Structure formats: C-alpha cells, structure tokens
Amino acid sequence: MTSAIRLGVLALLWGSGFLWIKISLDEGLTPGWITFVRCLLGAAVLLALAHGAGQRLPRDRGTWGRLVIAALLCNALPFLLFSVGEQTVDSGTAGVLNATTPLWSLLIGLGLGTERPLRPARFCGLVLGFAGVLVIFAPWSTGSGLMTWGALALLGASMSYAAAFAYMARRLTDRGTAPLALSAAQLLTATVLSTPAVAAGGRATVTVTGLLAVLVLGVFATGLTFHLNYRMIAEEGPTSAATVGYLLPVVSVTLGALVLDEPLTARTLTGMTVVLVGVGLTRVRTRPVPRPATSGGAAKPLVVVSTTGSTSTGARGGVHEPMLWKPGPRPRLRGRVWRLTRGPRPAPGPAAVRTRRAGPDADGS
Secondary structure (H helix, E strand, O other), X not given: OOHHHHHHHHHHXXXXXXXXXXXXXXXXXXXXXXXXXXXXHHHHHHXXXXXXXXXXXXXXXXXXXXXXXXXXXXXXXXXXXXXXXXOOOOHHHHHHHHOOHHHHXXXXXXXXXXXXXXXXXXXXXXXXXXXXXXXXXXXXXOOOOOOOHHHHHHHHHHHHHHHHHHXXXXXXXXXXXXXXXXXXXXHHHHHHHOHHHHHHOOOOOOOHHHHHHHHHHHHHHHHHHHHHHHXXXXXXXXHHHHOHHHHHHHHHHHHHHHHOOOOOOHHHHHHHHHHHHHHHHHOOOOOOOOOOXXXXXXXXXXXXXXXXXXXXXXXXXXXXXXXXXXXXXXXXXXXXXXXXOOOOOOOXXXXXXXXXXXXXXXXXX
C-alpha cells in the first residue's frame, strides 16, 4: 500500500467516525451504549492484532494504573462527549471542532513548560485557530449560532484528547510495552470505565442500521485506525501521520453533506478553513540560531560514545543538542570520563564512557 493510499484510507476511516456516531444516535442508541460498544469492539480488534504480532499485554500494576488515566482522557470521556454533542450538532461540525485538538495541546504544553516560547508564526496560528472556533460558534448570532451544550461537549472532547496526549507522552509511552499491546490494553480499560455510562443512559432502541453503524465505528473507525496509525508512524514517521489531522474535518463535512444531507453553511466552511490554517501555523518549527564561532576557531560537536557502541550528542530537557568544544583551557570533566589529553589513559571499566571530539585537533594533528 503506497503512502498516499494509506493516508487516504486512514483519513476516510477516521473521519467517518462522526458519521457513524450520528447514524447510531438517529437509530435510537444512547451515547453510553455507543461509547461502550465502540471501546469493546476496538479492543477486540487490537487484541487480535497484538496476539498475531506476538505482543503481550503489560503485567505490572504501575502501567495499568497509568492506563486508567490514559483510557479515561483519551477514550472513555471523549468518546462519550462526542456522542452527547452529536445529539444536537451536525457530524461535520463535530469533525471541525475535533481539529482544534492541536491548539489545546499547544496551550497545555505552554502551561506545563514542555513547549518553547511561542514564535510569531505559532502565536498567530494559535490566535487564528481559536478565531476560527469563534466563527463556528457565532455567539453574536441569536438564530443560527452554535452556543449549545452539545457544541461545548464536542470542544470538551478535543480538550480531553489534548490532555491525554500530554499525559501519555510523559508517563506511558517509551516504557518497554509494545505499541499494539499497549493500545489494546488501553481500549480494554476504557471499556470497563465506560460501563457506568450504559446504565446511566437508560434503555436504547436497537435496529439493524444502528447495529451496523456502531459495528463499523468500533471495528474500522476505532480498532483498525489505531493499527494503521501506528503503522504509518513506524514506517513513515510522525509528520506523515499528523497530516491525517488536516483531512479529518474535510472528510467529516463531506460525508455529512453527502450521506446525511447536512447543510454546508458559509460560516462553517469559513471557520473550518481558519482553524486548519491556524493549526498549520502552530506546527511551524524554526531552526535554531547557530552560535557564533569564537576567534580561536569554530566550535565543534563533542560526540559521546558509550561502551555499548551507541553514539549521542548530549541531551537537555528531552531534546538532543550538540555539546560544543572550543579551543582554550579544557574544563574539568566530572564522573568516570576520560579527559581529552595526550597522555596515557586508564583502561575503561564496564560502566565507563569514552568521549572524543569530532574532527581534527585544534593543532591539526
């Protein structure tokens, strides 16, 4: 499967989720039942895929404890809020409001200190993105505005996604558990957490169309999309996978208009365009300004080679940055590190770390 086809399939499956939620609601299923069945079917798909790949569920209590928080913020709560919101809001508008998740992620990152100070382009993107949300809500319009509890629930679901991504990046990922098994465990936990919503939502009307809609929602728009998204991240990188986020509102608005005959108002289309442009600007990354070379010569990166054979350039705050060596008096190095001298060096122990300066010496030797 080529990159373009995979991207299109992933965007279609993921973006169609808002359509299947709307159909399920119209056929009499309650938000609690939709959330529960969606998590259950998605977990079943991922458990089967993880078993086929030879990946085992985590066994330590610490991981399962963190999974409870991740499943609540990333699955059970937003899935329920999307179903509640679409009771009064079109599926296309729900997809557009879902596209605000990167804006909330940026705000949370700034609050936690994990994001660097905003550059002008990213600041303009943040302001522009929320201006697009304001256009969609239109609080100044008494007749056609979107200031309803359903719309606020959809916005709350996007905020929950953003909080979940921040938590998972800090506490859950890169801890030794295979991705498919971790996702299966997370949706399995979300299934348990969404059980009370079934009882609170009351009785549901079951029809063939409603069952088919929630079946597609759980198997394809939840379980299979998780798998395809992980595959795209692994094979093409996170940048390509993030591109799907720009296509989701386009897919949801198009399917809502074609299948459910939802109106395409100029305000919604304008707000969607402004939101997507704003999100695009917030993803702009500026190159770091190079440090000026000293009079004694250009600074050179200091490469650290561990005894295991891996090479690094140093890290600070989770971001790898080159350590610079400049001609002149050498600072005293702490820890079990070999000094950069010409004299005999002691034999390294098993935990020793060797350092060497990339490039020739300052005297040309």
